[in-house]
Each structure stands twice: as structure tokens, then as C-alpha cells.
Amino acid sequence: DTAVSQTPKYLVTQMGNDKSIKCEQNLGHDTMYWYKQDSKKFLKIMFSYNNKELIINETVPNRFSPKSPDKAHLNLHINSLELGDSAVYFCASSQRRAGGPDTQYFGPGTRLTVL
Amino acid sequence: SQQGEEDPQALSIQEGENATMNCSYKTSINNLQWYRQNSGRGLVHLILIRSNEREKHSGRLRVTLDTSKKSSSLLITASRAADTASYFCATDYRGGSEKLVFGKGTKLTVNP
Numbered sequence: 001d002t003a004v005s006q007t008p009k010y011l012v013t014q015m016g017n018d019k020s021i022k023c024e025q026n027l028g029h030d031t032m033y034w035y036k037q038d039s040k041k042f043l044k045i046m047f048s049y050n051n052k053e054l055i056i057n058e059t060v061p062n063r064f065s066p067k068s069p070d071k072a073h074l075n076l077h078i079n080s081l082e083l084g085d086s087a088v089y090f091c092a093s094s095q096r097r098a099g100g101p102d103t104q105y106f107g108p109g110t111r112l113t114v115l
Numbered sequence: 116s117q118q119g120e121e122d123p124q125a126l127s128i129q130e131g132e133n134a135t136m137n138c139s140y141k142t143s144i145n146n147l148q149w150y151r152q153n154s155g156r157g158l159v160h161l162i163l164i165r166s167n168e169r170e171k172h173s174g175r176l177r178v179t180l181d182t183s184k185k186s187s188s189l190l191i192t193a194s195r196a197a198d199t200a201s202y203f204c205a206t207d208y209r210g211g212s213e214k215l216v217f218g219k220g221t222k223l224t225v226n227p
Contacts, residue, residue: 004157031213041201043158043217056214090157100145100207101215106157 003027004107006091012113013081020077021110023091031055032074033104034066035090043090049074050096081114088112120218121204127224134191136221138204139184147180148205148215149189158203161189194225 004025013019025032033056034046048056049068063079074091091107121138128134138147146165150158162178164171164187171178177190191198201222205215 041152041220043203045214045216048214058214092158096213101213103148103160103163104158104215105160106150108157109155 004091004093004105006089006107006110008110009108010111010113012115014115015081015083017081018077018079019081019112020075021089021091021112023074023076023107025072025091025093025105025107027093027105029093029095029105030071031094031096032068032071033092033094034074034076035092035106037088037090037109039087047074047076078112081112083114086112086114121202121221123221124219125222125224127226128194129226130194130196132194132225134194134198134223134225136189136202136223138187138189138218140187140204140206141185142208143182144206144208146207147178147187149176149178149187150203150205150217152201152203152220154200161202191223194223196225196227199223199225 006023031050033048035043037043046058046060047066051071052068065077068074088109088111090109092104094102094104144166146163148163149161152158162173164178164180175192180187201220203217203220205217207215
């Protein structure tokens with residue numbers, strides 16, 4: 001069984017379009033994340049939700065809007081896609097605990113290509 | 116920048132040799148984690164070491180942490196071709212938000 005799954009795996013779209021990426025985890029974790037990995041493999045956090053509440057919101061254009069319908073799902077909607085949005089987007093989950101972030105479990109990634 | 120910095124950026128060794136990767140960071144941390152990423156895949160957690168720990172082992176992996184030097188090392192012993200991957204350190208900063216800050220990674224190639 002896949003612990004953290006994302007759909008789609010590949011997404012190719014034109015500039016200006018709106019697209020969504022979905023993420024689901026079956027680990028029973030209460031915290032989920034979106035990361036962006038650029039072409040140089042640099043991984044940067046975008047958002048984090050804990051029990052459907054936004055707890056981390058990095059400096060991300062407001063064209064990116066996360067939505068967490070329940071603690072097992074975290075979706076990412078991107079409006080007016082730009083060339084610079086091309087990257088691999090990873091979803092991850094963990095269990096929140098005192099003393100800092102715990103082990104994070106990553107999905108397989110969604111490779112977004114904006115033409 | 117708060118991010119960790121791994122070195123070397125790339126490392127190529129023969130099967131059976133040991134591989135050592137280093138990570139340096141800038142401010143006090145709660146924990147430091149190491150992750151592996153195979154080409155085209157998501158990251159996989161390897162080891163978490165807490166700021167009050169100095170060394171941790173898991174199978175062929177050995178991680179050390181020196182908080183006075185703000186550095187950590189990951190040693191893979193008796194490497195295998197299947198260890199070929201990128202390795203990232205990730206830190207969470209004491210007093211910071213609940214996020215992991217990843218380094219740029221070390222690309223390890225183990226030649227058969």
C-alpha cells in the first residue's frame with residue numbers, strides 16, 4: 001500500500017492555465033506538507049497543514065493555494081501558471097510532536113512542466 | 116541562509132568502499148535528519164539525530180553530530196551500487212517554525 005500518494009505524476013500544461021495536484025496519506029499522520037524541488041534539486045517547503053489548519057506558509061506567490069479537506073488530504077491549486085513554476089512538487093506527511101518535526105514521509109512527486 | 120550545506124556536491128566511489136558526506140548548518144537546531152533520493156523518486160528518511168546525541172547507527176549507516184561545529188556527517192560503509200542516490204541533510208531550527216530546511220544534497224555514485 002502506498003503511504004503517501006500524489007496525482008498526477010506528470011503534468012504538462014500551457015502558461016496561464018490553472019491546475020491542481022492532489023495528495024493523500026494513509027499513515028494516520030496529522031501534518032502534511034508541500035515542497036518544491038527545482039532543477040538543481042534544491043528542495044524548499046511551501047506549505048504545511050496540521051489537522052486542516054495552515055501552520056507554515058512560506059513566501060509563495062498567492063497563485064498557489066493549498067486546501068486540506070481533512071487531515072489525510074492536502075491538495076495544491078495553482079492559478080495562472082508561469083514558466084518558473086516548472087519543477088517537481090512533493091507532498092509529505094509526518095506526526096506532529098514536541099521538540100521539532102518528526103520523520104517525514106514523501107510522495108513520489110509530481111513533475112510539472114509549463115510550456 | 117539557514118539551509119544546511121552538504122559537501123561534497125558529488126562523490127563517485129567503487130562498490131565496497133566507504134562514502135562520507137558532510138553537512139554544515141548555521142544556527143542551533145533541535146534535530147538533524149538525513150534523507151536519500153533515488154533518481155526520479157521521492158525522498159526516503161534514513162536517520163534522525165537529536166541535538167543531544169553525538170552518534171547514531173542504522174545498518175551500514177553511521178551519523179555523527181557535532182553541535183559545537185554545527186556539522187554532521189553520514190558514513191555509508193561497504194557501499195553498493197544500489198546506494199547510488201542523492202543524500203540530503205535537513206535541520207529544524209531551535210526557535211524557528213516547524214519546518215525542515217534541506218541542504219542542496221550530495222550526489223553519490225557507486226560504481227560496480
